[in-house]
Amino acid sequence: MQLVTKKKLGLCLGIFLISTSAYSGGDPEYGEYLSAECVTCHQANAADAQIPSIEGMSEQGMIGVLKLYRSKDLDNQSMQTVTMRLNDEDIAALAAYYSSLPTSE
Amino acid sequence: MTKMNRRDFTTGVVGLGAATATLITPSYAAGKKPRVVVIGGGAGGATAAKYIAKDSKGAIDVTLIEPSKNYYTCFFSNLYIGGHRDYASIGHTYEALASKHGVNVVHDWAMDVDRAAKTVTLASGAKIPYDRLVISPGIDMKYDSVNGYSAGQQNKMPHAWKSGTQVALLKSQVENMREGGTFVMVPPPNPFRCPPGPYERISMIASLLKKKNPTAKIIVLDPKEKFSKQALFTEGWEKHYGDMIEWIPASISGGVKNVNMDTMEIETDIDTFKADAGSIVPAQKAGTICERAGITKGDWCPIIPMTMQSAMDENIHVLGDASVASSMPKSGFSANSQAKVAAMAVRAALTDSKAFPPRFANTCWSLISDNNGVKVGASYKAGAEKIDVVDKFISKTGEADDMRSATYAESEAWYSAITNDMFG
Numbered sequence: 086m087q088l089v090t091k092k093k094l095g096l097c098l099g100i101f102l103i104s105t106s107a108y109s110g111g112d113p114e115y116g117e118y119l120s121a122e123c124v125t126c127h128q129a130n131a132a133d134a135q136i137p138s139i140e141g142m143s144e145q146g147m148i149g150v151l152k153l154y155r156s157k158d159l160d161n162q163s164m165q166t167v168t169m170r171l172n173d174e175d176i177a178a179l180a181a182y183y184s185s186l187p188t189s190e
Numbered sequence: 191m192t193k194m195n196r197r198d199f200t201t202g203v204v205g206l207g208a209a210t211a212t213l214i215t216p217s218y219a220a221g222k223k224p225r226v227v228v229i230g231g232g233a234g235g236a237t238a239a240k241y242i243a244k245d246s247k248g249a250i251d252v253t254l255i256e257p258s259k260n261y262y263t264c265f266f267s268n269l270y271i272g273g274h275r276d277y278a279s280i281g282h283t284y285e286a287l288a289s290k291h292g293v294n295v296v297h298d299w300a301m302d303v304d305r306a307a308k309t310v311t312l313a314s315g316a317k318i319p320y321d322r323l324v325i326s327p328g329i330d331m332k333y334d335s336v337n338g339y340s341a342g343q344q345n346k347m348p349h350a351w352k353s354g355t356q357v358a359l360l361k362s363q364v365e366n367m368r369e370g371g372t373f374v375m376v377p378p379p380n381p382f383r384c385p386p387g388p389y390e391r392i393s394m395i396a397s398l399l400k401k402k403n404p405t406a407k408i409i410v411l412d413p414k415e416k417f418s419k420q421a422l423f424t425e426g427w428e429k430h431y432g433d434m435i436e437w438i439p440a441s442i443s444g445g446v447k448n449v450n451m452d453t454m455e456i457e458t459d460i461d462t463f464k465a466d467a468g469s470i471v472p473a474q475k476a477g478t479i480c481e482r483a484g485i486t487k488g489d490w491c492p493i494i495p496m497t498m499q500s501a502m503d504e505n506i507h508v509l510g511d512a513s514v515a516s517s518m519p520k521s522g523f524s525a526n527s528q529a530k531v532a533a534m535a536v537r538a539a540l541t542d543s544k545a546f547p548p549r550f551a552n553t554c555w556s557l558i559s560d561n562n563g564v565k566v567g568a569s570y571k572a573g574a575e576k577i578d579v580v581d582k583f584i585s586k587t588g589e590a591d592d593m594r595s596a597t598y599a600e601s602e603a604w605y606s607a608i609t610n611d612m613f614g
Contacts, residue, residue: 118546121241121530124611125523125551126604134603135596162583163553163600166569169581170549 111144111174116182119175122167123183141188147180223251224540227310227320229300229479231256231284233263234326234509234525236612241533242324243291249541253294253318254287255310261613262353264384265522266605269557271361272394273401280353282613290614300327303483305503322536325485325500326509326525327477328352329383332489335473336376338449346451347374347468351383363467364395370405371466374456376446377412378471381490383511383520385418386566388471390556393423396431397559409463410437411446411456418519419556419566425587426558476512490514495572496548497535498528507532517579518570524552526608531572548572555601561591563598 123139131138139147153159155168155176171179228239231254239254246252260281269275287293299313303325309317331349333341348363350356364373373395377388392410399406416439417423427435444459454465475489485491485500491508492501493515500506509532510525518524531548538545553567568582585597 114544115546118534118544119549122527122549122551124607125526126553126607128603128607128610131603131606134606135599136603136607162585163565163567166567166581166583167551170569170571 111177111179111181113178113182113185115175116178116180119171119179120182123179126163139183140186142180142183144180144184147183148176151176151179223249224321225251225253225319226322226324226536226540227318228252228254228324228326229310230326230328230477230510231258231261231295232326232328232510232525233265233522233608233612234328234511234529235324236261236284236287237526237529238324238326238507238509238533238536239293240287240291240612241530242536243287243293245533245543246537246541248292250537251294252292253296253320254284255296255298255300255312255318256284257297257299258354259283259297262357263522263605263609264351264353264387267350267353267357268387268390268394270357271364271391272397272557274394274557274560277358282609284613286614300479301482303479303506305483305506308505321505321540323506324509324529324532324536325477325480325483325491325506325512326529327479327512329474329476329511329520330478332473332475335379336446336449336470338451339470339472340451343451344470346454347449347465347470349471350469351378351387351471351474360467360469361398364398365402367399367403367406367467369403371403371407372464373399373406373408374463374465374468375408375410376449376456376468376470377410377414377417379413379473381516381520382471382474384554385519385521386423386554386556389417389419389423390558391469392435393426393431393556393558396427396434399434400431404434406434408435409465410435411443411458411463412437413440413445415439415441418554419564419584421587422564422585423556423558426562426564430559430562474511476508480508480512487514495575495577498532499535507536516576517568518550518552518577519554521552521554523554523608524550526611527551550577553604555597555604557598557601558594561595561598563594563596563601564589565597565601 126136127139129140151168154164157165228235239252243252262281266280284295288295300310301313302311309319311317348356348360350360448457456463476491480486480491485502491513493508493513498507500508509528511520527550537543550570555565557563564585566584569580570577571580
């Protein structure tokens with residue numbers, strides 16, 4: 086199956102917490118602007134939906150997952166296309182913004 | 191008062207790479223808020239009104255003009271025809287735009303735009319002044335593009351291309367077709383709203399007939415030689431509906447010569463097809479208000495990719511189906527994406543907010559049969575002449591059932607998210 090469920094997302098997140106060196110210091114205001122593209126599909130409190138809520142994800146976790154989509158190591162065509170044009174600064178900004186929001190559910 | 195012109199705006203944006211730029215603030219007199227009027231409350235207009243109101247935090251007065259109190263989305267209306275959604279689930283109101291975001295929602299028709307005076311005239315006669323105008327009226331039909339078809343008789347073979355009651359009518363006509371009857375679909379010529387839409391509609395009607403009237407036939411008299419996601423639809427039609435669907439391009443039929451709305455006969459070079467039910471979707475053009483405003487070139491409105499401003503008037507932004515936003519298709523997702531670009535440009539022009547380089551995206555999901563979803567999509571950037579593709583994708587033929595099922599579930603989650611993004 087192509088899509089990443091919340092469970093899988095959690096797994097990726099765990100892996101990245103261990104293996105990735107931290108890049109932080111993203112600009113949350115720029116991240117908020119970039120997030121306008123995310124909210125067309127990702128909704129807060131989407132507990133059972135095929136597209137997971139991403140509010141309150143950990144900063145490092147989100148950086149890790151977005152980079153995995155960008156390198157096509159995670160398999161959703163929409164996410165690969167969206168992340169292809171995100172540079173490291175964009176990803177850090179998105180992670181800084183989303184990690185600052187209260188977790189859904 | 192000092193106004194920022196388009197050149198100032200684009201110059202401000204071009205030099206900044208991924209970083210941010212603070213643009214020149216126009217000197218609106220203290221206490222006099224800039225006014226934005228938005229015409230059309232669909233995927234473009236509702237999103238633009240919400241984002242301008244929400245992100246300006248009360249610094250801009252936003253008025254949305256939309257005749258419908260209950261708005262039915264075109265996207266997912268085919269799923270209602272196929273029995274996968276109920277009618278109420280594709281309907282939305284403007285309650286949250288008004289109560290949560292402070293948008294002044296006016297249920298009326300915009301009849302005219304006076305670009306010199308910068309006012310919009312409503313059907314009620316009221317004139318609403320603007321500093322910036324956002325026009326997102328969607329499409330209107332060119333009824334005379336199909337000989338014999340007319341607005342007065344459209345209900346006999348409804349185009350149902352603006353959702354709402356016509357879609358409910360079409361569904362009931364398909365359900366009440368005689369056993370073994372013929373449904374005739376005439377898709378529109380390019381360019382038109384929702385490129386995969388006619389083919390998803392054919393799929394959903396086939397899905398309905400397979401369950402209720404399995405000996406019925408569907409004849410598609412297409413003015414085109416190819417269509418969106420063609421390989422995916424063709425594969426799915428053969429696999430799930432056998433020989434129920436016959437797609438006939440204009441190179442074979444010679445095109446539709448005439449439609450007799452009394453006898454429901456559709457004449458082509460090869461045959462005259464008698465329909466028991468049908469849907470004729472004429473050629474399309476930008477919503478009529480665009481002609482009234484004088485911002486069309488041919489049937490559509492040319493735009494500046496960086497800001498979605500009209501190429502003919504820097505105080506007007508045109509969104510969605512009415513605009514020439516190629517390479518983006520005319521879709522709700524595209525309109526929603528363009529609205530955010532325009533909202534940012536409007537705020538930057540009227541307040542001291544930052545402007546970032548615009549980013550556009552689109553995905554079009556289609557349902558071919560039960561739990562069998564496919565998608566096509568792309569990301570885009572503003573080029574000098576048009577909106578250029580950065581990267582694109584499409585579902586593959588022969589995909590496993592669980593992937594198709596996941597794609598369908600993804601489309602349902604998207605519907606919930608985008609309608610919340612527009613109306614919530």
